[in-house]
Amino acid sequence: MTPIHFSKSDLVFGGIAHSAGDAASHDSRLGELPNWNLADLYPSQNGPEFLGDLEKAKVEAASFQDKWKGKLEAACTQTGATGLGQALHEFEGLEDLIGRIGSYAGLTYYGDMTDPAKGKFFADISAAITDIAANLLFFGLELNRVEDNLLESAMQQDAAAGHFRPWIEDLRKEKPFQLDDRIEQLFLEKSQTGAAAWNRLFNETIASLRFPVDGEEVPLEAALDKLQEPDPETRRTVAATIGKVFKDNIRIFTQITNTLAKDKEISDRWRGFKDIADSRHLSNRVEGEVVDALASAVKAAYPRLSHRYYKMKARWLGMDQLNYWDRNAPLPETPAQLVPWEEARQIVLSAYQDFAPEMAAITQDFFDKNWIDAPTRAGKAPGAFAHPTVPSAHPYVLVNYLGKPRDVMTLAHELGHGVHQVLAGKQGALMCSTPLTLAETASVFGEMLTFRALLAKTKDKAERKAMLAQKVEDMINTVVRQIAFYEFERKLHTARKDGELTSEQIGELWLSVQQESLGPAIRISEGYECWWAYIPHFIHSPFYVYAYAFGDCLVNSLYAVYQNAAEGFQQKYFELLKAGGTKHYAELLKPFGLDATDPSFWDKGLSMIEGLIDELEALDKAD
Template structure:
């Protein structure tokens, strides 16, 4: 960390231009690898081909899958599955191109129209394919098992077929499923788009400058308290001004989910997410309980230490991610971030670094933070016939380097799992965070091992602890907030004030007495995209962090062969349950003590910080 480029403390008057110059040449992604443009004949022909093939598929196979299960060859179930998978890959490619184009600049009306039109067309096409999974689940299990036994093509898809059975109790009849699919365009999908476009248009005034969300949030990591306070006040002000639309979106989506869950017969408000994640409710409940029980040992304890380091009795909520005085005050150029992550990956396994390097060399990354671009970061797998893409909003902070390591971990995972094909490459969310959090840990440990200076080591450890608290404690608090909102919504529409009270209740519990929560913070639930796009997604982060903490402990004590087992886990995609994937490492997420082991690593880092402070 000591060789970071020198950079004066940022002020609100600094221009984006000078900072961008310091960061170096930030890459933008090559969406041409999917399609040259939305206007090309290739894209238009694929749209037409997808519809024609879906209609032909429906005509050929609908009502005939039970008979196909008794046959092999071109008329057998395996042939139908192959054809279905090819269609899924084509549709995924089209949808990925439209989505990534839109997220490149959500403020561009042309992008919004393109994305909306493509979504509508894909919904129309998918309606012709909807019968397939529903009809498969109406075939007697023993007939499908027999097809798997005698048809080599069907046997290839056995994990997908067996996994599909878990959805059987929650399926509706074909007409209702088609209605749910088609109405999604004017319900959940529409309100998701409204959220994205509203958020992209928001501006936050700081010292006369109109800043987008990402740059304003980034100011909460500035060393000067007045800068952080002004950013927090600007965020609170704009959130409050737009409270009405965010309250409407939240109420509508919660009610939409409640209707769907009721029709499908889910007992608990999060059961549909647990099913999608292929994880048992009891496992998630145990995780949430373990984290809540650890609040005093983790976040409460750490924030009390940090308040003392910052010379405060109590920190304001905008000080939570403030850098310590020991933190090097520098912008990290893009090239340095690239080498930091790749060298850490290479140290673990050259194969891992080779895959990650392709994201840089072949322009699979979009890095600049620009107006209209989707905030935050993600890795989009697209489809196995193409390659993943990574979006970050790189501003040169140490946390941005860790975000890059995180998203590249996803990218490596997606490349390796791609060999499973379009139907089986998707990893359940509970394990989807494994490679990303592991990549962060590799990068952190590599940097820590090279840091001899006590003050820098303290700053690095503190930042890692904060990131882990944000990943584990904060995400479980988010999960508890969602549970409260969705439970309360069953009794009627919620006002913004009621949602704010629920938000403050979980934040107060999780942050502890060393964080002062003042006026304005009650509306900060508004900007969290996971609540909108993926209800109850957030516990997957805590699941992944605790899992990786345990996995990394195994790695530290392992003899040769860990890397090979790790790559086998990533390559499995969605073909195996988490219990089967973790067994080679001697780990079991159903064991109540499993979560305590993961949390103890965070506690250990806090112990190390305390010891450094005393030394």
């Protein structure tokens, strides 16, 4: 199943996006908000279409194993119906079918994670897919045992096999870390009662938490939203409430974190990974030293980015030092703006249209064909994501739309993912998925297009200052905080090797990286030590977070090329998106004159953030 790409622009308070809870979905000022139409995948979970495909997947996966297991080496010497190309074609078809089934079950569940019936449906289908996948597990393992020269000959002699060269070459990178077939099957089957089960427990625990705010019991999203209120006392009391609820439930989050960290350590040890993040680097197809260079560059930039900005913000808010709950408080100049859905739609479409009509045309489908789920509601997955589903269908976008300017940026971000997924889908089920090194490119670029379009139309000095400040905060949340999260994960997984960690120990690790990254202008006081608990990336995708910083810095450099480029940038940009997972990021960046393996590359991206802070400082001095 292809990966969900969670929003980066929503990582304001921790690691997940935020929405305003049940009541906000009834705000008539937003206009009519769309609900997605999952019938494009299946009309219903009990209908003949879904049940028929589920049975078809079971039968065809078993037949595929009977037909090809133990015969792939021989297939490399043949073409046509008995050749490797045919086997790959059939395997891809099964991947698309299984991915469609899994996507439908997942999206149904994310629509309401507190509904027991939907939870059972998701769990049952996940288990069925695992059983089906057990019949296909042999394929990659056996293919990796074929000698290099024989496999190369097959790709040269059989055009059908040669078509899948990028997928095969990616598969070969996994070869040093694959285990005996029976052990691999055990890992696969036990994932249902291992990592997957703990992930579900985390999801449903977060979705069920309630926070007393203004006399109501509200979900986490509604409580987090209050941290953007102008009133400092509201922010203080809500932050205390959030911290208390986290602390009251910290035992379960500590258990989940310890278990999954140990589970990962066992898997990494068996597979032979040396560093705790190596498995993520491998799946991202990025070299560890490149990530190290990124992390080092960002950490070196803390003083001139986050430290400097928050010192300015404290002065704007009339404080010597910001409290941790003031970090995302609105500036006094920030207009009390609510953006109706239709206006948000036009803002994003207009920005995309100005860049490339093809980009706007693809985005239009998301609005016109109900590929977006926008309202907040009880039990719905928090935040925002784009799910590519499978090439035979189309992507879906989930947001929790409240009408705030940040929500417009989130919409632009997720639709950037959506455009990327539509274009990459033409590569087919095996090669459409983009590694995280480039998966955030289109989303962050789309967000930047939207921001720049809005900024260009802003003539009021105070409004411009507020927009720039919000953008700088989003970029700090994306780059600085995500690298801090990455450092936190490194510390946590390293410490876990020496034994189970207490809640207090995890909290100490959390506070250490937060203070370092946020700087002396932020006062981190009692109550914040448990805020690591709700960040889903730590649970679902360990070490995922650096991809946001990677993507933001990369896009900053890419956008600079766009601003100075002659005609032809758009075409090269679309070629990058259409490539999906068929090319290494270094090859895809070459036409733009960019080299992410150069350690100085990251300083170029960081300099754009610094430039925006310079502009804010100049506006401040001009007052």
